[in-house]
Amino acid sequence: MAGGSGTRFWPASRHQRPKQLLPLAGPRTMIQATCDRLQSLVAAERTHVITARHLVQAIANQLPQLPPENIVGEPCRRDTAPCVGLAAAIVAADDPEGVMLVCPADHVIHDHDAFAKAAHLGQDTLENHPDAIITFGIRPTYPAESFGYIESGEAVRESEVLNVQQFREKPDAETAQSYVRAGTFYWNSGIFMWRAATILEALGKHEPIMHDHLQTIAASIGTRSFASTLENEFKSIEGKSIDYAVMERHERVLVIPAPFDWDDVGSWQAVSRLHPTDDVGNVAVGTHVNIDSRGCIVHGDPDHVIVTIDTEDLIVVQTGDATLVAPKRSEERVREAVAELKRRGLTERI
Numbered sequence: 001m002a003g004g005s006g007t008r009f010w011p012a013s014r015h016q017r018p019k020q021l022l023p024l025a026g027p028r029t030m031i032q033a034t035c036d037r038l039q040s041l042v043a044a045e046r047t048h049v050i051t052a053r054h055l056v057q058a059i060a061n062q063l064p065q066l067p068p069e070n071i072v073g074e075p076c077r078r079d080t081a082p083c084v085g086l087a088a089a090i091v092a093a094d095d096p097e098g099v100m101l102v103c104p105a106d107h108v109i110h111d112h113d114a115f116a117k118a119a120h121l122g123q124d125t126l127e128n129h130p131d132a133i134i135t136f137g138i139r140p141t142y143p144a145e146s147f148g149y150i151e152s153g154e155a156v157r158e159s160e161v162l163n164v165q166q167f168r169e170k171p172d173a174e175t176a177q178s179y180v181r182a183g184t185f186y187w188n189s190g191i192f193m194w195r196a197a198t199i200l201e202a203l204g205k206h207e208p209i210m211h212d213h214l215q216t217i218a219a220s221i222g223t224r225s226f227a228s229t230l231e232n233e234f235k236s237i238e239g240k241s242i243d244y245a246v247m248e249r250h251e252r253v254l255v256i257p258a259p260f261d262w263d264d265v266g267s268w269q270a271v272s273r274l275h276p277t278d279d280v281g282n283v284a285v286g287t288h289v290n291i292d293s294r295g296c297i298v299h300g301d302p303d304h305v306i307v308t309i310d311t312e313d314l315i316v317v318q319t320g321d322a323t324l325v326a327p328k329r330s331e332e333r334v335r336e337a338v339a340e341l342k343r344r345g346l347t348e349r350i
Helices: 030-038 053-062 080-094 112-128 173-182 196-206 208-220 226-234 242-247 268-274 328-343
Strands: 049-052 071-074 099-102 133-138 149-157 161-168 185-195 253-257 283-285 287-291 297-299 305-309 314-318 323-327
Touching: 030 053, 030 112, 049 053, 049 080, 053 071, 071 080, 071 226, 080 099, 080 196, 080 208, 080 226, 080 242, 099 112, 099 196, 112 133, 112 185, 112 253, 133 149, 133 196, 133 242, 149 173, 149 253, 173 185, 185 196, 185 242, 196 208, 196 242, 208 226, 268 283, 268 297, 268 314, 268 328, 283 287, 305 314, 314 328, 323 328
Parallel strands: 049 071, 133 253, 283 297, 287 305, 297 314
Antiparallel strands: 099 185, 133 185, 149 161, 149 185, 161 253, 314 323
């Protein structure tokens, strides 16, 4: 899933080059790194990318190993449930019993072997529980307020696979602390595994109108009318997340506690988790000269010098045509800046 706009990473992330196309966590872009860790699990011809229509060519340029037809552009944004449903329809058209591993394109996972181990465990679990929907839970390392949580129940297979008791929304600080203390809660990674037929059946049960549109699209796959059918039907779908549409309502949801490291790169503060900090908590990507500054995140072009003096807990991001300066506590307001630029007609800056 690679259709996000990455607004909170402005000014580095732009409409034509959002965060999944940026090398935010290493030399490879986010989407390249995602496909890299799938190489041992899924052949290129069975790897599909669902993205925004205007990003299809840029993604094809970054992933030349994929067949061009495997990169599908949504005609409009409709959240993750229609995205998943479209992907399931494509997989089912090729193999009705096909198993899907669904991965967002903006996660950081360094341990590819551990990721593959978890994916194989999911595949084995589906052989014994073919009607199950599987999610991968991340054991929380701190009481995060920015992630959704999964409350686990009884074990299905020792401690490796657990029943999901309940999904919980992003909590306040006190609630997040209680989740961590309980030891039965996991961060919701947004990585899923299921049979294509299962998720389509679940959408049919829980979101019948959405499912009807997807079925019309599915009937056109492989025909000359696919592009026009996708255009007409997809825009008629009500946008909804896969969590709301299916995960919180399905009868048989399992969680595999992830044995791999994981980070959801959602905003600039993730940079401080992905890159080394100095002895006073500054992290710099680019050329940074620090004079008595602490806890700052600095991101700029290598040939552009950024100097911070007597500052604390700032985010400073420089690009060729825009600069962001904001307190860390206000990082969520970056979206407001993008909206204001749009209101002023400065669309070339977003």
